[in-house]
Amino acid sequence: MDTVTPESVGMSSERLERIRPFIERNINEGKFAGVATLIARQGRVAYFDCVGMMDKEAGKPMQADTLFRIYSMTKPITSFALLMLYEQGLVRLSDPVSRFIPAFKDLKVFSRPLPAGMVLDNLQREITVHDLFTHTSGLSYGFNEDSPVDAMYRKIELLRPDRKSVKEFIDDLVTLPLVNQPGTVWRYSVATDVIGYLVELISGMPLGQFFEERIFRPLGMVDTSFAVPPEKINRFSTVYGLHPAGGIVPIETPDKSAFTMADRAQSGGGGLVSTVSDYLRFAQMLLNGGELDDTRLMSRKTIELMTMNHLPAHMLPFGVGNVGYGFGLGVSVVMDLAQYGNIGSVGAYEWGGAANTLFWVDAKEKLIGILMTQFMPAWHFPLADDFRVMVYQAIAD
Secondary structure, X not given: OOOOOHHHHOEXXXXXXXXXHHHHHHHHOOOOOEEEEEEEEOOEEEEEEEXXXXXXXXXXXXXXXXXXXXXXXXXXXXXXXXXXXHHOOXXXXXXXXXXXXXXXXXXXXXXXXXXXXXXXXXXXXXXXXXXXXXXXXXXXXXXXXOOHHHHHHHHOOOOOOOOOOHHHHHHHHOOOOEOOOOOOOOOOOOHHHHHHHHHHHHHOOOHHHHHHHXXXXXXXXXXXXXXXXXXXXXXXXXXXXXXXXXXEEEEEOHHHOHHHOOOOOOOOOOOOEEOHHHHHHHHHHHHOOOEEOOEEOOOHHHHHHHOOOOOOHHHOOOOOOOOOEEEOOOOEXXXXXXXXXXXXXXXXXXXXXXXXXXXXXXXXXXXXXXXEOOEOOXXXXXXXXXXXXXXXXXXXX
């Protein structure tokens, strides 16, 4: 990617030079194998750097075109896709999901456990499309320990990577009860996978095809897809995890990754592979109010709706550790900097992925930050928060 002088976009070259030693320190301490970072301001790239290895064991350095599993950074793209159909008048936020998936009308809600099973309640109201966007549907993800419903997700292996269709996933999902009544609690969940299925049903095409025709090709996102093709496998990174004795160890190598399976289910919640430069194009389009390079994908008014807080006060802070944030339609939104406890701007929005990938868009500063690495579990080390400080402290206008 071509970069401009930081000073031309109101940033300090001297202060940006603090980033590489900071990343190198994290790598040298055995926390990460390699990290790619990017900062764009005023529509131009002010900083882009790759440090360390995409595959330590093979001696392959991190590169500008390295392919990353972006996991939940898929969610903003999937949410954007359904909002495109919303703009066409094909779906409303207030629609019950059962308008498109009839089995959602008959879901039950966990009430309390019994020695011989559990008590299930009827829906007080149906799940709406808005509930899916905001993770207030009552669905879950299966990794929580606070509800027996999550144990049921695990028992049937709801998230197994070898599924061949999203419909198969949905058919299993509707056999399980909800954790909460719809619209009552924020709970991170498979809701965005349901959104991806709605995109398929409403558009009449597979999610990957919709992405390619309506988003990726118009934006020039040439390396973003649900499967890494054989000719790109040499650019695909290894995922690392913690070694019991210290340091890191490979936990998924490119040759054994489900992300190379072209026939697997296309997960709208976490299935995409992408590059730094591709995701920049998506983020820049959002920052531009739905347009990039004279190609408009969405109205700025819909972007505004997507990136504002939609949660009522009693649901805040949502999730764990999200103090100062609200949640929009597929992204989190900074609402209170003092509560948030980090440098930034009110109204900035973001989301990350399970392998410690992150992007954020700050319209006030006309700023985009992207960090890509491949390490799990997410947020075990505060790399992303520290990188954010490194970005904002370099603003000099």
